[in-house]
């Protein structure tokens with residue numbers, strides 16, 4: 623622990639994590655890959671996105687929302 627909470631948060635972040643902005647930019651591609659191929663392949667192709675979705679609640683919600691929407695219309 624330090625007296626700098628932001629630093630603790632930074633150190634706890636997986637270095638592969640692409641962050642919200644990049645994750646959301648590519649999320650539709652990631653969703654397509656999960657739906658058309660398989661989730662394991664998507665996670666290997668875009669490990670930074672997989673790591674981010676596991677770590678970020680709001681982005682994970684968006685991911686599941688897109689999955690549900692895509693599944694409902696296909």
Ligand SMILES: [Zn+2]
Pocket residue numbers: 641642643645674678679680681682
């Ligand atoms: Zn995020």
